[in-house]
Amino acid sequence: MTIALVLGGGAPNLTLMAGAIAALDEAGVEFDVVSTAGAGMLIGLLYAAPKGMSRSAALKNTVNMGVHDAIHGLFPVNYKVFHKPGVMAQAYTAYWQAMARPQGEYWERLWGAFGADTQRLANDWAALMLATACPSDLGPASLGLCQPAPFIGEAVDFARLKDFEGEFYLSAYCVETEKMEIFPKEVIDVRHFQAALAFPLIYAPFELDGKTYLEGAAQDTLNFRGLYEHRRGKPHIDTIVVFDVLGMKELIARLRNLYDAWVKSIIVPLVALAENDMKLFRKVHHATLNPRPRLLSLDFEGHIPKEHWPNVLDWSYSNLKLLYDVGYRAGKDFFAEHRADLLDRPVAHAALT
DSSP, X not given: OOEEEEEOOOSSTHHHHHHHHHHHHHTTOOOSEEEEOTTHHHHHHHHHOBSSSOHHHHHHGGGGXXXXXXXXXXXXXXXXXXXXXXXXXHHHHXXXXXXXXXXXXXXXXXHHTTOHHXXXXXXHHHHHHHHHHOOOOOSTTOSEEEOSXXXXXXXXXXXXXXXXXXXXXXXXXXXXTTEEEEEETTTOOHHHHHHHTXXXXXXXXXXXXXXXXXXXXXXXXXXXGGGTTTOTTSBOXXXXXXXXXXXXXXXXXXXXXXXXXXXXXXXXXXXXXXXXXXHHIIIIIHHHOSSOOEXXXXXXXXXXXXXXXXXXXXXXXXXXXXXHHHHHHHHHHHHHHHHHHHHOOOOOOOBOO
């Protein structure tokens, strides 16, 4: 039996996906095909090729992308993920990333004596000071607010990705061809990730091999086509598991401030797009497949406390931690309900023709 996993766009609620996939992995579920878009790419890559730590540790470590609540309450911007753009800014970021490696253990010992929360506050405050001092050439002629995701090389071992036993795909929209391009694991490196994460305004369009790319999830929030392109001659997919953290209408909530209004200006159209992507696949593509695979969508909404919905899109540590725990519980419940579809692995269907 061939099981596919579809990881859609969505940040910062990406820790929902991290928790869910960690729970399924712990239960022994193996995915033969992983198709990703947007923020789902990061979770998929941490599942397929984590760098310097185990798969479960890498997935759980996503909560540390969040900013300590004491800082986030005053400055609700994730300066740990989104870095200033420009040549000088990129050199500055690379320098401090290199410097942080040998000094990390020293600071952990120093602040760790005061407890994990104090250590996290000290680390995040130091990161804010470094981000504030970072030089930048941001101006009216700039094409994006941030440099291309410099953290990814520290988290993902792209050389190891080629050894992932299953298939792995990510999507990016090519401006010149006006088409979505699907990159398989055999060619993916850090540049492909940065090209596929180039969300307009946040990141500048990314130049790769003479072509210009934008984030795939901005055009197609769920990379279903990654399940079937490049797969001629390979086994039919029996079960498709979908993690959709954008198609939740509860994300469209009352505005809290100007920054929240800007975030919602991005999210609101993506919620509708994600909902339509799922409907389109169900009614058009899924209905024409023969044999038709089981399509299982994990329910995240029912596990998120009603009173927490206004905070779901915050980059605070507490939110990312809560969402990881919610995702983990949702993954456990999902496995209990669909155990037979996820673990029973009879002989696969004949190859695609």
